Amino acid sequence: MEEVVIVPKRKLGSQGFEVSAIGLGCMGMSPLHGSPKPEQEMIQVIQTAIELGVTFLDTSDLYGPHTNSSIIGKALEGEIRQKMQLATKFGIKSLSGDKKMVVCGDPAYVKEACNASLKQLGINCIDLFYVHRIDTSIPIELTVGALKELVEEGKIKYIGLSEASPQTIRRAHAVHPITAVQLEWSLWTRDAEEEVIPTCRELGIGIVPFSPLGKGFFSKGPKLVENFADNDFRRSLPKFQGENLEHNMIVFERVNEMAKKKECTPSQLALAWLLHQGDDVVPIPGTTKIENLKQNIGSAFVKLTKEEMTEIESIAAAVKGDRYSPAVMQDTWKYANTPPLSSWQDA
Known part of the structure; x- marks a missing residue:
C-alpha cells in the first residue's frame, strides 16, 4: 500500500487563498509544440495529483487553445472539484508560430473571456483569474475594474497578474487586492528578484513561479535537448543554443552532484x-x-540549510544565456506598463 503524502499548504496573498505548496501547471497537456497528449492519460495525471494532495491547478484559455480547459473540466467532474483550487488566465487572444501575441484587456473582453472559461471548464466560479499579459493600450485600472465586478458577481474569487511590472502591480492593487503574480522564476531565471518580487512582498501578494525547472532543463538536463521535437520552441531559446548550452550542461552536472549528496533528484x-x-x-x-x-511533490520535503542555499545559488550564478531572443524579450516585457488612467479619462 502506497504511503499517503500530505502536501503542505501555503497562503497566496492576504485574502485567505490557501493552496498546496506545489501546484500543477497544465500547459504541456495541450502543447504549443510537439504532438497532442492522450486526453485520458492527462485526466489521470490531474486526478492523481489531486489524490496525492496537490490542490492548485494552472491553465489558460490560450493553451490548446481552449482544449486544455476542456481536459481539466473533464478531470474535475463531480465532487473532486471541491478538493482543489483552479487558476486560469485570459488576455492573449491568439498565438501561432512566430506571430505576435494579440493582447486584450478591454473590460468587455474581460467578461467575455471569463464567461467562456467558465463554460469550457464546466464550473460556475474561477478561484484565481489572471491577466495573462498586460494590454499596453488601456489603463490597467480599467482591466482590473472589470475583474472586480466579476468578483462581486461571484464568477471569480481572486485576481492575479502575469508578467507585470512593479508599477502595473501597484496600480492594479489599488483598484482591487491582487492575490498572486505569476512570473518566470527558477535557478536559471532570476531577474524578477530585482524589483517585481520585492514589490509583491511589500503589498502582500503571493508569488507563483512558472517554468520553475528552467523549461524542463533541471529535470532532464542534456537528455531534454536531445529529445526536442523539430517544432519545439525551446530550440530558439538562447540558453539552449551553442556555447550557452555547453556551459549550462556543466551547471546541470554540478546541480546533479549536489542532488545526489542530498539524496534527491536535480528537479527536486x-x-x-x-x-x-x-x-x-x-x-x-x-x-x-x-x-x-x-518527484515534484517530493520536493516539498527536501530541506536545505542556509549553507546549501548559498552553494546552489553559486552554482546557478554561472548559467549563461538570456531568457528569450531579443525580439521575444521585447514582446514579453513590453506589456508591463499601461497608459495612466488620467490620460484615458481626458481623451
Whole structure:
C-alpha cells in the first residue's frame, strides 16, 4: 500500500487563498509544440495529483487553445472539484508560430473571456483569474475594474497578474487586492528578484513561479535537448543554443552532484530552492507523467540549510544565456506598463 503524502499548504496573498505548496501547471497537456497528449492519460495525471494532495491547478484559455480547459473540466467532474483550487488566465487572444501575441484587456473582453472559461471548464466560479499579459493600450485600472465586478458577481474569487511590472502591480492593487503574480522564476531565471518580487512582498501578494525547472532543463538536463521535437520552441531559446548550452550542461552536472549528496533528484533540488525562498511562493511545475509528478511533490520535503542555499545559488550564478531572443524579450516585457488612467479619462 502506497504511503499517503500530505502536501503542505501555503497562503497566496492576504485574502485567505490557501493552496498546496506545489501546484500543477497544465500547459504541456495541450502543447504549443510537439504532438497532442492522450486526453485520458492527462485526466489521470490531474486526478492523481489531486489524490496525492496537490490542490492548485494552472491553465489558460490560450493553451490548446481552449482544449486544455476542456481536459481539466473533464478531470474535475463531480465532487473532486471541491478538493482543489483552479487558476486560469485570459488576455492573449491568439498565438501561432512566430506571430505576435494579440493582447486584450478591454473590460468587455474581460467578461467575455471569463464567461467562456467558465463554460469550457464546466464550473460556475474561477478561484484565481489572471491577466495573462498586460494590454499596453488601456489603463490597467480599467482591466482590473472589470475583474472586480466579476468578483462581486461571484464568477471569480481572486485576481492575479502575469508578467507585470512593479508599477502595473501597484496600480492594479489599488483598484482591487491582487492575490498572486505569476512570473518566470527558477535557478536559471532570476531577474524578477530585482524589483517585481520585492514589490509583491511589500503589498502582500503571493508569488507563483512558472517554468520553475528552467523549461524542463533541471529535470532532464542534456537528455531534454536531445529529445526536442523539430517544432519545439525551446530550440530558439538562447540558453539552449551553442556555447550557452555547453556551459549550462556543466551547471546541470554540478546541480546533479549536489542532488545526489542530498539524496534527491536535480528537479527536486531546484524546486526545493524555490520553496525555501518564502512561504508566499508556490511553484507550478508542469508534467504529463505521473512519475515526474510524484518527484515534484517530493520536493516539498527536501530541506536545505542556509549553507546549501548559498552553494546552489553559486552554482546557478554561472548559467549563461538570456531568457528569450531579443525580439521575444521585447514582446514579453513590453506589456508591463499601461497608459495612466488620467490620460484615458481626458481623451
